[in-house]
Structures are given as C-alpha cells and as structure tokens.
C-alpha cells in the first residue's frame with residue numbers, strides 16, 4: 174500500500190498506509206515524504222499506528238534526534254527519551270496537581286494554548302505524542318496553525334507587528350496567564366506542594382525574548398509566533414498598549430474555529446511542528462485515567478534570547494515539559 178497524506182480539517186494531515194511495526198517501513202524516500210508532509214501540514218496524525226516504544230522512537234527520528242526528557246519526575250524510568258504524561262483517576266498527589274474548572278467543567282490535565290518551552294531561549298523543533306490509555310471521557314488535544322493565523326491578520330496588523338518582540342516568563346499557575354486564556358478558568362483544588370514547586374521553577378527560568386513573527390524557512394510563510402502561555406509583554410511597549418495588542422493577537426490566534434481537536438484512540442500518534450503550531454489539552458474529569466508518552470525532537474530556531482543580555486552566551490537552562 175502506498176503512502177497517503179490526507180488533510181485534516183481545519184489543520185494538519187493524516188498519514189495512511191504505513192506499517193510502523195515494520196522496522197523496514199521508514200526507508201529513505203518514505204522519510205523524505207514524511208518530512209515534506211510535516212513542513213506542508215504542520216502536524217501529522219498516525220491512527221492506531223504506534224504499538225511499541227521502539228516504533229515510537231523510530232518514527233521520532235524521522236523528524237530529528239530525540240532529546241532526553243528533562244523533568245525527572247515524568248521521565249520514563251527505563252528510557253529517558255520518553256516523557257510520561259499521566260492522569261490517574263482520583264490521584265491528587267502529583268507535584269503540580271491542579272483541578273481546574275473551565276467553562277463549567279472540572280478537569281485535570283487541562284492546558285491552555287501554547288508552544289512548548291516558550292519560557293526558554295531555545296525552542297525545540299517538535300514532539301511526537303503517542304496515546305497508550307485514551308481517556309474514556311474527553312482528553313482531547315487541540316492544534317492551531319500559527320502560519321494560517323498570521324495570514325488571516327489584516328495587512329495593517331501584519332505590518333504593525335513585524336519586528337516586534339515578546340517577553341516570556343514562566344507561569345506555572347495557568348490561571349495567572351493573562352492573554353488568550355478563558356476568563357472562566359479557576360482553581361478548584363491544588364496540591365499544597367505545587368505553589369512551592371512553581372515558585373522554584375520560576376526562579377530557574379529568567380525572562381526570555383522571542384520574535385512575534387517568524388518566517389518558516391522552507392516556505393517563506395510568516396508565522397504568528399505568540400505563545401499565550403507565559404507571554405508577559407511586548408518588549409519596549411508601554412504597558413496598556415502592550416496588553417491591548419497581546420489580548421487582541423491572542424484572541425485571534427486561539428480562535429477554536431480554526432483548531433483541529435484530536436479525540437484519541439489507543440496507539441494514535443501525532444507529531445507537531447513546535448515552531449509553526451500551538452497546542453492545548455482539554456483535560457479529563459478527576460475520575461478518568463489517561464496515559465500518553467511523548468518524545469521531544471531536538472532543535473533550536475536560534476531566534477530567542479534572555480531578556481538580561483548578561484545571561485546570553487551562558488549555558489542553556491534546563492528544560493521543562495511545556
């Protein structure tokens with residue numbers, strides 16, 4: 174069976190016709206076709222396709238070298254390249270456990286729109302998520318194309334934001350994110366240890382700066398490179414004007430009418446381009462299990478820096494999972 178790339182609506186594409194259990198399936202031409210499809214479509218879905226850690230790692234390497242998961246508490250005990258994303262029914266013991274209420278629904282594992290590691294100077298290339306135990310209720314992952322979002326801006330706004338830069342600072346507590354987050358978001362319960370842990374992480378990640386617009390180098394397309402999570406201000410802009418612009422851009426960017434939300438089945442996998450797309454998680458009710466594993470794909474787009482110039486040139490910070 175030959176490889177079929179079928180677009181998803183409104184974003185991404187599904188790859189059909191690959192037997193990823195077969196160690197020989199990823200020959201040179203197949204790898205080239207997958208990388209080209211990734212550039213074109215931003216995210217690639219493989220349904221019921223990854224049945225083992227070995228297959229997961231093989232597919233990851235098509236898109237780049239895997240990077241060891243950096244947060245030991247969620248590393249797989251046997252393989253540092255695998256990050257365990259675990260929701261255990263009724264378990265509130267996780268270090269950063271938080272039960273949110275959002276749009277009237279209680280959810281653990283809820284995550285607002287973001288690209289990974291916006292609070293660090295180096296931005297990884299992508300990630301490949303494989304579902305092991307799908308949630309019996311919800312547990313979807315959403316994806317938005319930030320290149321399409323840029324193309325939907327008015328020409329005047331495109332001109333206005335060209336060359337601007339955004340300051341990011343780690344915000345562990347999601348309810349403190351100010352732009353593009355639902356106003357209904359509130360915390361129902363949080364692990365008492367979480368505040369201390371989040372404060373510690375905050376100290377480990379000093380503010381960084383990223384461009385608001387980047388160019389996808391393979392295609393020349395502009396990307397609205399804003400992560401609503403952790404965004405603080407437009408660099409050098411007066412506070413009220415900065416707030417107004419970030420609110421407007423974030424609302425434009427996270428418009429769910431332009432998002433693809435994946436409802437997971439076991440052994441589904443999605444690889445996302447972290448330079449061009451945003452993702453979010455709808456979370457699950459407290460009494461629902463969900464287990465996924467993720468590889469992170471090495472890379473740095475080399476456009477980020479520390480806000481404090483004295484820090485630039487120093488060794489990179491350690492990384493966190495999002």
Ligand SMILES: [Fe+2]
Pocket residue numbers: 287288289452494495
């Ligand atoms: Fe993430």
